[in-house]
Every structure is written in C-alpha cells, then in structure tokens.
Amino acid sequence: MTRRTRLLAPVFLALLALAATAPGVFALSARYPSESLGARGSNVEAIQATLISKDYPIPFDGIFGVETRDAVRDFQLHHGLPVTGIVNGATWDRLLTRVGPGIVGMPVRVLQRELDAKRHSGLAIDGIYGSRTRAAVIAFQKHMGLGQTGVVTLQTWRWLIWHYETPVFNATTLCDYSVGNGPANWATSDAIGQLEAAAAVVAGEGHGRVAVGDASFEHGGNIPGHVTHEKGLDVDVRLMRDDRNQCRAATTYRRATYDRAATLALIRAIRATAPGHVKLIYFNDPVLIKQGLVQAYPGHDDHLHIRYCEPGYPDPMYRC
Numbered sequence: 110m111t112r113r114t115r116l117l118a119p120v121f122l123a124l125l126a127l128a129a130t131a132p133g134v135f136a137l138s139a140r141y142p143s144e145s146l147g148a149r150g151s152n153v154e155a156i157q158a159t160l161i162s163k164d165y166p167i168p169f170d171g172i173f174g175v176e177t178r179d180a181v182r183d184f185q186l187h188h189g190l191p192v193t194g195i196v197n198g199a200t201w202d203r204l205l206t207r208v209g210p211g212i213v214g215m216p217v218r219v220l221q222r223e224l225d226a227k228r229h230s231g232l233a234i235d236g237i238y239g240s241r242t243r244a245a246v247i248a249f250q251k252h253m254g255l256g257q258t259g260v261v262t263l264q265t266w267r268w269l270i271w272h273y274e275t276p277v278f279n280a281t282t283l284c285d286y287s288v289g290n291g292p293a294n295w296a297t298s299d300a301i302g303q304l305e306a307a308a309a310v311v312a313g314e315g316h317g318r319v320a321v322g323d324a325s326f327e328h329g330g331n332i333p334g335h336v337t338h339e340k341g342l343d344v345d346v347r348l349m350r351d352d353r354n355q356c357r358a359a360t361t362y363r364r365a366t367y368d369r370a371a372t373l374a375l376i377r378a379i380r381a382t383a384p385g386h387v388k389l390i391y392f393n394d395p396v397l398i399k400q401g402l403v404q405a406y407p408g409h410d411d412h413l414h415i416r417y418c419e420p421g422y423p424d425p426m427y428r429c
Contacts, residue, residue: 139271142297143419144196145429147384148173150302151226152270155219156196159204160184162215171302195420201270202263209260212238220261220269224249226298227272273327273341274301282308284318284356286347290332296324297341300417303383304344310378316371317353321346322412342388342417342427348372361410362394369396372413376402379415385429388418 144152154171161169165180178194185192188203196204208216217236224230230245243259250257253268261269273295276283283305285294296304308319322345325338332338338345347355348362349371360366376397380387391406391414392398398405406414418429 139268140423141196141198141201141267141270142299143421144173144299145385145420146173146175146178146194147386148299148302149306149382150298150300151223151274152298153177153302155223155270156181156204158215158219158222197421198267201267205263205266205270207260207262208238210238210243217242220246223269226274227269228252270298273325273329274298276301276305276321278321280318282312282318284320286320286322286356286359288322288345289334290323290326293323293326293332293338294321295327295341296344297417297419299383299386299419300324300342300344303379303386303417304346304415306382307375307378310382311349311371311375314374316349316368316374318356319346319375320355337416337426340424340427342419344415344417345412346375346415347412348392349375359411362392363410369394373397373402376413379413383417386417386419388416388427388429390415 142152144156149172151171153173154169156173157167157169157171157177160167160177160180163184165183167176167180168174181196181200182192182194184204185200190199190203206216208220214236217238218234221232221234221242224245225232225234228245228249232242232245246261246265247257247259249269250265255265255268275294278285304321311319323332323335323338324344325341326332329339329341337343348360349355349368350358350360350366351368352366362369372394376390379390390403391409392403392412393405393410394403397403403413416427418427420429422428
C-alpha cells in the first residue's frame with residue numbers, strides 16, 4: 110500500500126460508513142414483505158383494496174383472514190402463480206399497477222393510503238392523482254434515492270411497500286418512551302398493525318396504554334444499545350404497572366409496582382393479534398418463563414422484547 114493509498118483509506122472508509130446510513134442504500138436491498146394469514150396493517154389493506162377492485166368480495170379491515178387468503182389463492186391460480194395464499198414478491202408485482210397523472214380509482218387510493226402510512230403525507234384518500242399526490246410521490250422517490258419522475262412503477266411500489274412506519278400514539282392505547290435513540294419507533298407495516306391491535310385489546314380490558322420503546326430506525330440498520338432491532342421486526346414495550354402508569358415510569362418483575370396479570374394479558378394479546386407471526390418474546394419473569402410464554406435473555410427485567418416474523422424471510426431469525 111502506497112503512502113497516498115494509506116492516507117486515502119480512512120477517508121474512503123468514512124465515506125463508505127456514511128453511505129451505509131443513507132436512505133437510498135437501505136432501499137437498494139428493499140424487498141417486498143411476505144403477507145400471509147394473521148398479518149395486519151396498511152400493506153394488508155393495500156392487498157384487500159386491490160382484490161376488492163378486482164371483484165373479490167372480501168372484508169376491508171386490514172386483517173389477513175381466511176377470506177383474504179382464499180382470494181389471494183384464487184388470484185394466484187388465475188395469474189399462473191404458485192397457489193400459496195401468501196403474497197410474496199411475484200404476487201405483489203401482479204397485484205400492483207403503474208400509477209401516474211391521469212390515473213384515477215383504486216390504485217391511486219392504495220398509493221395514497223401507503224404514502225400516508227409510510228411517510229405521513231397527509232393525503233386525502235380520494236383516488237385522484239392530483240398535484241398533491243404527485244408531489245408526495247416525488248418526495249418519496251427523492252427520500253429513497255430513486256428517479257424523481259412522479260410516476261409509480263413497480264420499482265417505486267416495492268420501495269413503498271417495503272418502507273417501515275410508526276405507531277399512532279394517542280391518549281387511549283399507545284404511548285412512547287425514549288431510551289436514548291430518539292425516533293426509533295419504526296417497524297414493518299405488519300409489526301405496527303399487530304402491536305396497535307394488541308394495545309387496543311389491553312386498553313379495552315382496563316390495563317392502560319402500552320408504552321413502546323425502541324423498534325428500529327426508519328430504514329433499519331445498526332441501532333445503539335441493541336444487537337438486533339435492525340429489521341423493523343423487533344419491538345420493546347414496558348411492563349404493565351399496577352397503577353397503570355407505564356407511560357411515565359418503568360418497573361421490573363421484582364418490584365411491587367409490577368402487575369403480572371396485566372403483563373400476562375399484554376403477552377396474550379400480542380400473540381392473539383399476530384397468530385403465527387410472533388417468533389419470540391424475551392422477558393425474565395421466571396413465572397411466565399415457566400408457563401412457556403416468554404424466554405429469558407440478559408437485560409430484559411423491565412421490558413418485553415417482541416420479535417415478529419414473516420414466512421420466507423431471508424434471515425431465519427425472523428422467519429415464521
């Protein structure tokens with residue numbers, strides 16, 4: 110290595126590290142999520158809305174139930190795709206269509222809903238590809254390092270469907286607590302949909318709001334203080350307290366403020382609202398470990414670590 114090369118090497122490595130955190134670099138590895146029975150959220154709504162527009166009489170509720178699965182199977186059968194009932198990359202590509210100026214109707218509604226969920230665009234879901242929708246598309250394409258054409262091809266669709274989103278924090282079901290990583294509340298569409306559904310169940314039972322800590326950064330990647338939390342499928346939530354004050358203060362399973370019954374209700378709701386999509390829950394309460402509901406892991410005395418999963422995920426740690 111020459112002296113000039115030695116001098117330039119640190120600069121090159123620094124630029125490489127910076128590039129690795131840029132939105133467009135994460136987007137280069139974007140993949141369609143696999144949606145299957147038990148999934149929830151905005152991506153499931155996109156599938157349902159598209160199938161409804163193709164005359165499939167299924168619910169539009171954001172829940173990938175049996176009727177949605179059967180409609181997907183029929184769609185796959187009639188489009189020469191493997192009949193799995195799972196919406197993978199090939200099925201996404203057949204469901205989605207090019208959207209741009211002059212297009213109206215359901216494809217535009219799906220686009221607007223996705224932009225609102227993934228980028229908080231604040232669009233009216235009116236099915237009209239007007240100037241505000243075009244501006245939101247261009248902003249998204251710029252954000253992800255894509256060509257800023259204002260036309261949604263399959264390439265832009267893949268990036269948009271892949272993109273993480275954040276929970277809707279509110280006064281009744283969900284709150285945020287910070288552990289030093291700031292706005293690290295981003296997760297996959299399914300993880301967010303399933304978590305929101307679980308929080309609604311728990312709040313409806315009178316246990317108070319579910320307090321959400323770190324999930325992932327907006328485009329995944331390394332996150333301080335965590336070995337995982339890089340793929341939008343790991344979410345930390347605080348334990349439930351007997352004073353229902355988990356949004357303001359933490360507790361551990363050893364403290365008198367810990368409400369085991371309410372935490373048990375939360376764990377059951379997490380599993381029930383994501384059937385087949387919870388890979389594991391880390392938590393060190395020996396009583397719940399003995400019941401087979403959670404598993405021990407160092408550093409998990411004061412919160413649950415939920416790992417959601419997808420069928421066919423490339424990393425077996427996240428594969429259902």
